[in-house]
Amino acid sequence: MARAAAPVHGTRVAVVGAGSWGTTFAKILADGGADVVLWARRPELAREIQEGKRNSDYLPGVNLPMGLRATSRLDLALAGAEHVFLSVPSQSLRENLLAAGPHLHAQATIVSLMKGVEKSTGLRMSEVISEVLRIEQEQVAVISGPNLALEIAKEQPTAAVVSSTSLETAQAVASISRNRYFRSFVNTDVIGTEFGGVLKNLIAVAIGIVDGVGYGENTKASIITRGLVEMTDFAVAYGAHPETLSGLAGLGDLIATSQSPLSRNNTAGRLLGQGYHLADVVNQMNQTTEGLASVGPILELARAKGVEMPIVEQVRQVLAGTLAPRDIAPHLTTDDEPQGERTMDGQAQGGSALRRAVKRTLDQLRNGGRGAGGDRP
Numbered sequence: 001m002a003r004a005a006a007p008v009h010g011t012r013v014a015v016v017g018a019g020s021w022g023t024t025f026a027k028i029l030a031d032g033g034a035d036v037v038l039w040a041r042r043p044e045l046a047r048e049i050q051e052g053k054r055n056s057d058y059l060p061g062v063n064l065p066m067g068l069r070a071t072s073r074l075d076l077a078l079a080g081a082e083h084v085f086l087s088v089p090s091q092s093l094r095e096n097l098l099a100a101g102p103h104l105h106a107q108a109t110i111v112s113l114m115k116g117v118e119k120s121t122g123l124r125m126s127e128v129i130s131e132v133l134r135i136e137q138e139q140v141a142v143i144s145g146p147n148l149a150l151e152i153a154k155e156q157p158t159a160a161v162v163s164s165t166s167l168e169t170a171q172a173v174a175s176i177s178r179n180r181y182f183r184s185f186v187n188t189d190v191i192g193t194e195f196g197g198v199l200k201n202l203i204a205v206a207i208g209i210v211d212g213v214g215y216g217e218n219t220k221a222s223i224i225t226r227g228l229v230e231m232t233d234f235a236v237a238y239g240a241h242p243e244t245l246s247g248l249a250g251l252g253d254l255i256a257t258s259q260s261p262l263s264r265n266n267t268a269g270r271l272l273g274q275g276y277h278l279a280d281v282v283n284q285m286n287q288t289t290e291g292l293a294s295v296g297p298i299l300e301l302a303r304a305k306g307v308e309m310p311i312v313e314q315v316r317q318v319l320a321g322t323l324a325p326r327d328i329a330p331h332l333t334t335d336d337e338p339q340g341e342r343t344m345d346g347q348a349q350g351g352s353a354l355r356r357a358v359k360r361t362l363d364q365l366r367n368g369g370r371g372a373g374g375d376r377p
């Protein structure tokens with residue numbers, strides 16, 4: 001089948017991090033007509049991408065666009081870039097921003113492709129970006145959604161959400177982050193979009209664990225459903241719009257990650273469920289598994305807002321070796337949860353989260369129904 005040529009807009013962009021997602025996103029942008037330079041920290045990988053249009057470590061068998069350039073020189077990658085997309089492991093973001101800072105164009109939009117929180121601070125990636133670079137949140141965007149890299153690198157059709165507190169920024173980033181196989185929606189709910197990506201990883205680990213144990217579809221569906229409630233309660237407690245969590249960055253990503261053997265979080269969970277120790281699992285995973293680092297900070301943040309996360313708590317216990325994988329279950333709850341809320345299904349979990357959700361919905365109605373969350377074209 002003949003393919004339409006990508007619209008050539010030639011916007012100069014840089015992608016920092018040449019792992020599976022950074023390389024795939026560089027391909028998305030280049031196939032959409034952007035002038036892309038990808039930064040790889042290893043010179044030999046940069047050379048393979050630049051000269052061979054391949055990244056055999058992370059995307060075996062995938063041909064990269066002829067126009068995609070790569071370098072291991074951060075200064076060269078960033079020179080003149082109007083948009084800078086960041087795709088390194090979340091725990092290394094701060095050090096990478098410190099290295100990148102002096103080479104960034106002052107007006108450049110900084111876009112996080114990452115799905116973790118910083119362990120030492122509990123900050124979301126967009127918060128780390130604006131803190132380290134001392135830029136306003138309006139200059140920052142995040143992208144999240146059901147985006148398993150290898151499927152997209154093979155050009156299987158997919159959608160994502162671009163989120164920024166500035167709708168204009170989100171739309172500008174979305175306009176270059178789309179092509180014939182990748183569609184970007186927008187919203188202004190950065191908190192919901194970012195936490196959606198972080199939290200689904202934790203539920204995907206839980207699904208992997210019960211899969212590894214050998215439990216079937218009922219257990220997994222129960223964990224997905226109850227997990228979505230935990231994700232929503234948590235994100236709403238931090239100011240997210242609940243509808244964002246039922247969109248691409250929440251439910252969409254949860255389904256993709258929980259079901260796919262391509263997911264590293266799901267795979268790590270499965271190995272734990274099969275009885276491997278955490279240290280062996282970490283050794284075996286030679287790719288970024290954000291969920292393992294996020295469990296601790298997310299539970300701390302949940303405690304600070306009084307949000308109950310029984311599934312995530314059980315994941316923590318399995319990781320710590322204090323709960324046998326076969327005992328992880330969607331119906332268990334934490335001890336101090338009041339009886340009335342314990343058995344309630346649906347989004348309304350904790351009383352305080354419910355009150356906040358109702359207030360937000362009323363506020364939105366007063367604003368003429370123009371919510372900031374959800375996925376908008």
Ligand SMILES: NC(=O)C1=CN([C@@H]2O[C@H](COP(=O)(O)OP(=O)(O)OC[C@H]3O[C@@H](n4cnc5c(N)ncnc54)[C@H](OP(=O)(O)O)[C@@H]3O)[C@@H](O)[C@H]2O)C=CC1
Nearest residue numbers: 017018019020021022087088092114115147148149287288
């Ligand atoms: N893969 C996916 O399907 C998706 C991933 N994401 C998110 O994207 C982010 C990146 O993940 P992904 O690309 O998959 O990870 P990978 O494990 O595939 O690649 C990680 C990349 O980061 C580099 N890296 C590792 N440590 C450092 C460091 N300290 N400083 C600089 N670079 C470093 C690696 O370089 P080297 O090769 O030299 O080790 C590699 O290029 C994560 O937050 C993930 O959650 C989001 C959506 C989809």
Ligand SMILES: O=C(CO)COP(=O)(O)O
Nearest residue numbers: 145146147148263264265
């Ligand atoms: O975020 C992802 C898909 O949307 C990738 O998930 P993993 O990090 O678990 O591979």
